[in-house]
Amino acid sequence: MPSDRNPVTYPWTPVDPLGEALHLLRMRGSFYCRSELGAPWGLEMPAFAGSASFHTVVSGEAWLDVPGSAPMLLRPGDFAVVPHGSGHVIRSEPSPVPTVRVDTAPQEMFGDHYSLLRHGGDGDRCTLVCGIVDFDHPTSARLVALLPSILRIEAAAPAPGATAQVLALMADEARRVRPGGEAVLTRLADILVIMAIRSWVESDPAAQRGWVGALQDPQVGRALAAVHRHPERPWTLTTLAREATMSRSAFAARFTSLVGEPAMRYVSRWRMESAAGALRDGATVAELASRSGYESEAGFARAFKRVTGESPGSVRRSG
Known part of the structure; x- marks a missing residue:
């Protein structure tokens, strides 16, 4: 479902x-x-x-x-x-x-x-x-x-x-x-x-500016929507540029200009913010590590804390 x-x-x-x-x-x-x-x-x-x-x-x-x-x-x-x-x-x-x-x-x-x-x-x-x-x-x-x-x-x-x-x-x-x-x-x-x-x-x-403006951009908005729908995918700058039907260099420059941060940094943060929501809903660290492409729970936990400032366990308990 x-x-x-x-x-x-x-x-x-x-x-x-x-x-x-x-x-x-x-x-x-x-x-x-x-x-x-x-x-x-x-x-x-x-x-x-x-x-x-x-x-x-x-x-x-x-x-x-x-x-x-x-x-x-x-x-x-x-x-x-x-x-x-x-x-x-x-x-x-x-x-x-x-x-x-x-x-x-x-x-x-x-x-x-x-x-x-x-x-x-x-x-x-x-x-x-x-x-x-x-x-x-x-x-x-x-x-x-x-x-x-x-x-x-x-x-x-x-x-x-x-x-x-x-x-x-x-x-x-x-x-x-x-x-x-x-x-x-x-x-x-x-x-x-x-x-x-x-x-x-x-x-x-x-x-019409910043992140909300970027969502309304016909090219960068498509890439953002793809990340929001499927944060677990192994996104690269190349695959994101393909979603936006732009060259890699043009996409990278336009994304940073509109959103205010590089595309891959946005992907990492969005992935962990989405994981935080899933943890509050009852998902386990093991499930999210596997879904996000990490080889170990420890690797996922380190990345999660680096991005969010909290450990996965503390977020899960707060839910």
Whole structure:
């Protein structure tokens, strides 16, 4: 059975390296919270390394304040992602008000990862759905690192299309507690986070440079897609250049220019980052050493630690 780490491809399917990267943008929900708030109110989101937070306004208004960015007004149907695990505040006013840390505020739990929080005064009402998600594939970490400090999808944006429909489904689900509500909200949130990232890729000039820009290059992108699909293959500069239908020297120069590192160094790092994901999923060192073409587990372990800074055993135990 094919795994998500090696998505199925077919001979008649066009190569879409960026689309495949977004396919691998798999999230693991840490916590989701529906908040019913009355002004004045303020919620402090602590920093969570390696995670992203999101907020969508079901009703009312809220101000999102992320360090390094101006406070941002969120209206009903707006969806915002804070992708870098930064601590931040969301509140009823543009200027500071007393805040409470969300992880210490009294909440009514409806599951291990879903709660209802009621907080604030007797003023204007606001309902939010917020969450924290972790990304669990090397593609995710690389892509998320390139994102700005805030991503926002505005309900009032021209032709919001499918995004507005998903937000409407989330708002409807958040209005009342029903069986399966946690499952529905978490899956809708995953879709919205991917949509926000896709919107950034399509609209921000910064997404046309670096690794994301290289994925969209018609030649280097093909070579990247081949490595991402099959990191275990014995890639060489020659075989990668063949994937890109370029000469070896032209490919080497173009790859380094677009990606920011030589092709074979990228292959080595990608191979070990993929191995790290497989270790967390339960693969053994022996399996990965054989799959990656190493003659011994010790040789694989040395290469793995050189690239990732951790031993295979410690990564496997952390999974």
